[in-house]
Amino acid sequence: MMLDASTTDARDEEARGILARNDRGGYTIPTAGLYPYQWNWDSAFAAMGFAAFDVDRAWTELETLFAGQWAGGMVPHILFHAQDDGYFPGPDVWQGVGPIPSSGISQPPVAATMARLILAKDPKRGAARIAALYDKMVGWHRWFMDWRLDKGAVCITHPWEAGRDNAPDWDAAMAAITPDGVGTYVRRDTTHVDSAMRPTKYDYDRYLWLVQRGAAAGWDEAAMLRDTPFRVADPTMTFILLRATRDLEAMGRDMGRDVSELQSWIATLEEGAQSLWNPKLGAYDSRDVVGGTWSGALSNASFLCWYAGVDRPEMAERLADVLGMAKYGVPSLAPSDDRFDAKRYWRGPVWAIMNMMIGLGLTERGYGLGEDLRVLTGDMIAEHGFAEYFDPLTGAPAGGGTFTWTAAVWLGWASPNAGGA
Numbered sequence: 262m263m264l265d266a267s268t269t270d271a272r273d274e275e276a277r278g279i280l281a282r283n284d285r286g287g288y289t290i291p292t293a294g295l296y297p298y299q300w301n302w303d304s305a306f307a308a309m310g311f312a313a314f315d316v317d318r319a320w321t322e323l324e325t326l327f328a329g330q331w332a333g334g335m336v337p338h339i340l341f342h343a344q345d346d347g348y349f350p351g352p353d354v355w356q357g358v359g360p361i362p363s364s365g366i367s368q369p370p371v372a373a374t375m376a377r378l379i380l381a382k383d384p385k386r387g388a389a390r391i392a393a394l395y396d397k398m399v400g401w402h403r404w405f406m407d408w409r410l411d412k413g414a415v416c417i418t419h420p421w422e423a424g425r426d427n428a429p430d431w432d433a434a435m436a437a438i439t440p441d442g443v444g445t446y447v448r449r450d451t452t453h454v455d456s457a458m459r460p461t462k463y464d465y466d467r468y469l470w471l472v473q474r475g476a477a478a479g480w481d482e483a484a485m486l487r488d489t490p491f492r493v494a495d496p497t498m499t500f501i502l503l504r505a506t507r508d509l510e511a512m513g514r515d516m517g518r519d520v521s522e523l524q525s526w527i528a529t530l531e532e533g534a535q536s537l538w539n540p541k542l543g544a545y546d547s548r549d550v551v552g553g554t555w556s557g558a559l560s561n562a563s564f565l566c567w568y569a570g571v572d573r574p575e576m577a578e579r580l581a582d583v584l585g586m587a588k589y590g591v592p593s594l595a596p597s598d599d600r601f602d603a604k605r606y607w608r609g610p611v612w613a614i615m616n617m618m619i620g621l622g623l624t625e626r627g628y629g630l631g632e633d634l635r636v637l638t639g640d641m642i643a644e645h646g647f648a649e650y651f652d653p654l655t656g657a658p659a660g661g662g663t664f665t666w667t668a669a670v671w672l673g674w675a676s677p678n679a680g681g682a
Contacts, residue, residue: 264643269677272643276668276676279647280310283665284318288325288342292649292661295453297345301326301338301368302424303666305375306614310669312379313679319379320390323372327397329361333482334404336372337363338421349449350469356476365472365480366422369497370405371618373398373505377512378673391512398509399523405502406526408482411550413533415498418485419471420464423497423562427460428593428607429600430493430547430556435463437490437552440470453661459606493556494548496537500565501618503530507570534571544579559583559595560607561615567622577628580619587653589641590616590634596653603652604659610650613638613670620674639675642667 283289288299289307296303304326312319329340341352341362357363376394380387409415417423420431443466450459460468471491478484486492510523539546539555545563547556564580566573586596593607593615594600602608616638623631641656647667649660673679 264639264677268643272671273676273678276310276647276671277314279663279668280307280665280672282663283307285342287321288340289322289665291666292664294347295450295649295661297348299326299329299340299342301336301340302371302614305372306666306669306673308372308669309375309378309673310665310671312382313672316379316383316386319382320387323376323379323394324390326372327394327401329359329363330397330401331357331359331363334400334407335359335367336370336401338366338368338424339364347449347453349447350472354469354472354476356480358480364421365475366417366419367401367405368422369424369501370401370505371501373402373509373512374501377508380512392516395509395513395516395518398505399513402502402506402509402523402526405498406529408486409498410529410533411492411494411548412536413529413531414494414536414548415502415530415533416492416550417495417498418489418492419475420468423493423495425497425560425562425593425607426468427464427605428547428560428562429558429598430495430560430562431491432556432600433552433554434491434493434549435467438467438470440466443469443473490551492550494533494537494550496534496545496547496560496562496565499530499534499537500545500562500569500571503527503534503569503571504565504622506530530569531571534566534569538573543575545576558600559598561591561593561612561619564591564619565615565622567626567628568618569622570625572626577630580630584630584634587611588637589651589653589656590637591619592653593650603654604657606650606660609653610659611641611653612650613642613667613675617670617674635675638670639677642671642675647671 291303308319308322330336352362355364357365420426510520513520537545544559583595590611594609620631620634645656645658648658649664
């Protein structure tokens with residue numbers, strides 16, 4: 262559809278209103294009720310959205326996120342700035358060891374990439390802000406390189422760390438866990454969202470078992486590595502860290518920093534990306550390091566290769582096939598997969614953030630599909646609002662509503678007024 266100016270302007274205003282409504286003073290929550298804290302990659306995307314109309318507030322978002330960085334460099338996936346009983350598991354369960362109550366795992370490191378986009382909005386005003394964040398970002402990337410690599414690919418130690426909580430990529434590793442001792446607990450997510458759109462109790466038992474295991478180890482990375490049942494080399498993490506390291510290296514060069522270490526990391530991650538090529542699937546795939554098996558999942562993460570600066574002609578063919586099955590962009594799992602579920606979180610729905618990263622990568626590599634994907638995403642949001650995620654076949658909104666990162670993607674990329682970031 263062609264969006265007229267009045268529709269575009271109304272959506273722009275609504276998106277700015279969502280960011281303002283979810284702003285808690287220096288950090289932004291994903292959405293009230295369901296996610297009442299600061300989430301790592303959500304916050305980085307929020308910063309990009311703020312940059313469309315308030316560059317200073319964009320930098321503040323990233324600065325607040327890095328205020329929670331642990332001594333070893335890790336930036337947690339949740340920062341519990343203020344207690345909220347509407348979310349489980351909270352800080353009492355996680356027992357994080359950072360300067361702010363937090364979870365004990367990280368999330369895909371999109372922050373450096375978003376920082377570079379924000380810096381481009383006003384390089385002069387942003388120079389001091391990125392200079393103060395730069396070493397913290399390098400420290401976070403170094404933590405990944407020290408603790409998360411297998412054959413150069415980045416591993417996750419918990420499904421939540423990938424941001425794709427219940428993706429089929431983790432099914433085999435999850436099945437290897439017997440969640441003894443988890444005890445009784447009360448979920449809060451299903452009081453906010455239809456349980457058919459959320460991970461199952463089977464999943465949650467194992468999520469909590471992994472959290473309890475990490476807390477018992479004091480979140481000591483070396484201790485958690487010993488006899489772990491869950492360590493999966495993940496395209497999400499690998500491609501996003503590779504892209505973010507390229508962006509960090511570019512900003513470092515502009516600042517006159519020594520970027521040789523970053524350049525060595527880029528080479529390692531490029532090799533790691535190729536270790537995720539599943540010849541049977543004919544695509545990039547998740548690899549269970551412990552079990553030694555592929556997930557066999559053609560996911561939206563598989564198509565982050567271009568975002569990372571990695572091109573492979575076969576992937577363009579696979580993407581064309583997937584887009585032929587879905588109306589609104591790249592589903593979290595190919596609809597041809599028997600495990601596809603159009604409305605259950607990361608087992609089928611379309612996510613605006615993934616469309617954006619895939620689309621940016623395609624455009625940068627010269628593929629026209631990048632602009633097509635931007636327009637599709639804009640149409641989806643214009644028609645169906647600022648939901649957490651969407652049914653890829655009908656566009657029906659799913660998950661949480663008035664969602665920060667969907668509003669941010671609209672403002673920073675999908676709106677006709679955005680200019681595609």
